[in-house]
Amino acid sequence: MSDPEILFGIYCPPHPQPLLSPEASEGYGKLRDAFETCRKRIEESEADLILVYSTTWPSIIGHQIQGHPEPEWVHVDDDFHYLGSMPYKFKMDTEFAEKFRESAESRGLQSRTVAYDGFPIDTGSIVALKLLNPDNRIPACIVSSNMYANRAETIVLGKSARDAIAAQGKKAVVVVVSSLSNRMFTEHIDPAEDRIHSAKDDEWNKKILEFFGDGRLEDLSQLSREIHGQIRVQKVVAYKPAWWMSATMGQNNNYRGEVLAYEALHGSGGAVVVLTPSKGSVGDKEFDEDDVEHYHGDRGVLNTGAL
Amino acid sequence: MAKGEIVLGCLAPHPPHVVYAENPEQNEAFAEGGWETLRWGYNRLARKLKSIDYDAMVIFTPHWQTYIGTHFLGLPKFKSKSVDPVFPNLFRFNYDISVDVELAEKMCEVAGESGIVTKMMRNPDFRIDYGTITSCHMLNPEWDKPLVTISSNRNAHYYSPEVMNEQASALGIACAKAIEESGKKVVLISSHSLSHRHFVTESPLPEDMSREHIYNHSQYVWDMKLVDLMRGGKMKEVIDIMPEFTEQTIAETEAGGLTWMMAAMGYPEYPAEIYGYQSVIGTGNLIAAWDPIEATREIVL
Numbered sequence: 072m073s074d075p076e077i078l079f080g081i082y083c084p085p086h087p088q089p090l091l092s093p094e095a096s097e098g099y100g101k102l103r104d105a106f107e108t109c110r111k112r113i114e115e116s117e118a119d120l121i122l123v124y125s126t127t128w129p130s131i132i133g134h135q136i137q138g139h140p141e142p143e144w145v146h147v148d149d150d151f152h153y154l155g156s157m158p159y160k161f162k163m164d165t166e167f168a169e170k171f172r173e174s175a176e177s178r179g180l181q182s183r184t185v186a187y188d189g190f191p192i193d194t195g196s197i198v199a200l201k202l203l204n205p206d207n208r209i210p211a212c213i214v215s216s217n218m219y220a221n222r223a224e225t226i227v228l229g230k231s232a233r234d235a236i237a238a239q240g241k242k243a244v245v246v247v248v249s250s251l252s253n254r255m256f257t258e259h260i261d262p263a264e265d266r267i268h269s270a271k272d273d274e275w276n277k278k279i280l281e282f283f284g285d286g287r288l289e290d291l292s293q294l295s296r297e298i299h300g301q302i303r304v305q306k307v308v309a310y311k312p313a314w315w316m317s318a319t320m321g322q323n324n325n326y327r328g329e330v331l332a333y334e335a336l337h338g339s340g341g342a343v344v345v346l347t348p349s350k351g352s353v354g355d356k357e358f359d360e361d362d363v364e365h366y367h368g369d370r371g372v373l374n375t376g377a378l
Numbered sequence: 379m380a381k382g383e384i385v386l387g388c389l390a391p392h393p394p395h396v397v398y399a400e401n402p403e404q405n406e407a408f409a410e411g412g413w414e415t416l417r418w419g420y421n422r423l424a425r426k427l428k429s430i431d432y433d434a435m436v437i438f439t440p441h442w443q444t445y446i447g448t449h450f451l452g453l454p455k456f457k458s459k460s461v462d463p464v465f466p467n468l469f470r471f472n473y474d475i476s477v478d479v480e481l482a483e484k485m486c487e488v489a490g491e492s493g494i495v496t497k498m499m500r501n502p503d504f505r506i507d508y509g510t511i512t513s514c515h516m517l518n519p520e521w522d523k524p525l526v527t528i529s530s531n532r533n534a535h536y537y538s539p540e541v542m543n544e545q546a547s548a549l550g551i552a553c554a555k556a557i558e559e560s561g562k563k564v565v566l567i568s569s570h571s572l573s574h575r576h577f578v579t580e581s582p583l584p585e586d587m588s589r590e591h592i593y594n595h596s597q598y599v600w601d602m603k604l605v606d607l608m609r610g611g612k613m614k615e616v617i618d619i620m621p622e623f624t625e626q627t628i629a630e631t632e633a634g635g636l637t638w639m640m641a642a643m644g645y646p647e648y649p650a651e652i653y654g655y656q657s658v659i660g661t662g663n664l665i666a667a668w669d670p671i672e673a674t675r676e677i678v679l
Contacts (some may be wrong), residue, residue, distance in 0.1 A: 083565060089516065128463070129463075129464075129577060130463075130464060131464045131576045131659075132464065132465070132578060132579065132580045133578055133579065145503045146503075146505075147501050147503045147504040148507065149442055149443055149444055149449075149529070150444050150445055150446050150449075152449075152499050152500075152501040152504055153497070153499075153500075153501065155501070156501060156503040180577060185466050185467075187461055187466045187467075187470060188459075188470075189459045189461045189470065190461050190463070190675050191461055191463050191505065193463075217578065219576075219578055251487065255445050255446065256446065257445060257446060257495060257531075258446065258447065258495050259446060259447070259495070259497070286413050304535050304536055305535060306532070307537045337446070
């Protein structure tokens, strides 16, 4: 199978402020402008698929892929409901969704498409698709983030996405919806005074953005466990977006990286980054973890080796 | 005005599977049954509730997760469809619920006065979570009582289960004070499983009970430890070991529901009524109730 054609990747935050209240702070406005730049890039590209991996769509039964052709609803965020409602109607590439599911299953993953009227599409996916593809000019696909999945499973999921893009000859833009540091303030704040929650979070975010700026996506993938321990609230088992993004985009450092914006979103780190495949590679990490091709499930250590 | 009171506390797990298996007209999916131990336990507790005089149900739900304080539903009616994001094949429930806004506002006010960050939720497009709907439907399928839904502030994620325990206790004490001042008779509902590790695969027929069992024995042993303490009326001890239990079993108690309810009820020293325990897709689910009136308190199981 030939390599898939991935035109570029976008890393963007899930919070609703850039969509619902960009005027509330200078930072939210800058993030909105960065989304707008990405929207234009997508429009000017020859993309025929926007593939979204959202950290705000958790799943349990394997990996869920949105399979409704035109999901439609009015969504309200659990925390930021007072900012307003988010009506949406998206156009999904259902044939790609089925191919993605098939590719995931062929690599040993549990996967299914979901196509139900009223299915609750998550805040992050809605923000991304409404700002990046407001007229539904390009069909999209959204995949969940399994709450129990760790590195091997996430890498294999990325490779499955790659398989499906290649098999259908798509020209894809890959979108990862995730914060950097994700610790928000636990009190209501004046948006005009928003800032990154702590100096440590800010320093780590800037280090990550240095890597992004240098196009070192696979190096970031290798640092995922460290990032999780340092600046991620322990809601899930691991920081997975860089694993999935790198696996989907080819597991290398060959990108032109552009950090379009980096701002606080109620204390968390929100960045809009574009990674465009290029020639030449930088990086100084030794990749000492296994490069997994097929997911074999849990090893069942509880049931083996017992006396 | 007479003082308000808590007339019953219910531990009411919300796997959508139990609503799916009941086949109510509001749910679009159809089941051949399943999880009878839980459903029949729920049916019996629902019958007990019919014999109790109360004005409203107050439910603390893990599936309205907030990180910026504790939020309360703040509009009198919500009508829409709730689709479970994890099990959409099982749960697509058309709901039409009433909210006791006066009581919700009182709780929000008293909690705020005690230093807890709070917010009223007044967006009419807000969708009610499936935890609230599942627990309330199973306890009151007629839906003839108004609700107050309280979001779960995720202190266990941001800090630790110990901090969760402290903050949920403070919220429970504040809610009890608000209930007292309201003059209303209230049923409290803590909506969650005990151990909460799921299988990540699902059988082709979800209600195939030949496939259902607890995720592992460790989870079961922990769950039974809690059941024994509840039977013995040792709820302070349950709350004291809650951080350890929560960490060891990835328990849904991490959201703070049981701690909130027990603090509101003054950590009962009388036995809980046990209505049933069963696993659902690997998680441990217990239905239990705390009846403050000795004359009506039962040994159910």
